[in-house]
Amino acid sequence: MQDHFSRRPSIIQGGKLPEGAAQECLLDDHRRRLEAFDRLREAAAECGLGTDPDRDLFVLPEDAVSLLEGSGDSWAALGRAIRDFRAALPLLSLDLFGFPVDSEDSLAEGSSLLRHIGGGVEAWAFQDREDSIYKFFRPIEGQWIGATFHYEPDENQVMQAEACPGTYRGLLEKLDVINVIGGMPTELVGVTPEGVLVVKQVLGERLAEGTDTSGLLPPALIPWPSRFLRCDRDHPRLAFVRGRPWLVADTHDRNVVRLGDGSLRIIDIVAAPIDRAVTGRHPLLHDWLERVRLDPGAPLLRAADDDEL
Ligand SMILES: Nc1ncnc2c1ncn2[C@@H]1O[C@H](COP(=O)(O)OP(=O)(O)O)[C@@H](O)[C@H]1O
Ligand SMILES: [Mg+2]
Secondary structure, eight states: OOOOTTBBBBBOOOTOOOOOOHHHHHHHHHHHHHHHHHHHHHEEEEEEEOOOHHHHHHOOTTTTTTGGGGGHHHHHHHHHHHHHHHHSSSSSOOOTTOOOOSSSSSHHHOSOOOOOEESSEEEEEEEEETTOOOEEEETTTBBBBEEEEEEEEHHHHOEEEEEEOOHHHHHHHHHHHHHHOOOOEEEEEEOOTTTOOEEEEOOOEEETOOOTTTTTTTTSSOOOOTTEEEESSSOOOOEEEETEEEEEOOOGGGEEEEESSSOOOOOOOOOOOHHHHHHHOOHHHHHHHHOOOOOOOOTTGGGGGGGGO
16 A cells, blocks of 8 residues: 555555564565665765764755766765665655644644644654554754663673664664564654654554553563663663664553554664674673573573582
8 A cells, every 4th residue: 555645655554453474574674774774874985975973864865966976986876875775765845744844843833634642752653544653753953863772881790771862773773673573563654854754653552551561571572680781761671683682671651552453562662782892891791692592591691600600
């Protein structure tokens, strides 16, 4: 089917879960879009353009470097990379979604086509006439968007995770993680020239306020031993996503909803990958991650290590 705002193919409509094959397509779309953005970053770096933070690259129009494309291979490659990324994530105007464009704060003024249903720190959520959910992630201080974690080591081998604003690439990855861990199917619709990322989700029903979600999270999420992690968000879990360990958290009652078939789905997380730069400073954590990757029930420490500690 078609998304009636962007007029592009869409697999999400209302509160109905897409079929398995369609969900696979969604996963594939996320992977390809990330790859296209990585190629764009590489091509931009080749041309000596700044890539960090990544907001300016993220909203480049298709013809951004058309006048330079004849001047060398690197510029021609950049032109192609921009067009490939734009094909995976189009530039769309906020007025397509019924928001006033001549306003200082279009999202706050509301839409003539969508009903505001919620908004936290990162995203404003709206519902359309077909009951699909559209979320608008607004840039933070111009360059950042969404939320991620940064890690601070402490002396006792505990990794300290603190939530902070993330990059555009980080938000693409986080939305991919929601799909991969069996959360709410989440599709990317586009990005506005102002840098607002537009995302579409299946509609779910809110949980009763105060519901304890800790026992309700999907089995792909592995509880963290407290000796390895201190985190400033609720329900920190470990997930292996496309082979990489991730810290996934913030899955409290307002970030989990129920579908018509009774299943629970995570709609929003704060998450960050745990790369070698982090685990390199935590040998015991590194060891646990390698074992739990193969066996989610692996004990905290290797049997042979227990005597020593
Ligand atoms: N798919 C959805 N189904 C039902 N309600 C939703 C959905 N997505 C968002 N909402 C509502 O909007 C609120 C804010 O959306 P959320 O994705 O959590 O953004 P934020 O990052 O701002 O917290 C949620 O707490 C929920 O009440
Ligand atoms: Mg939320």
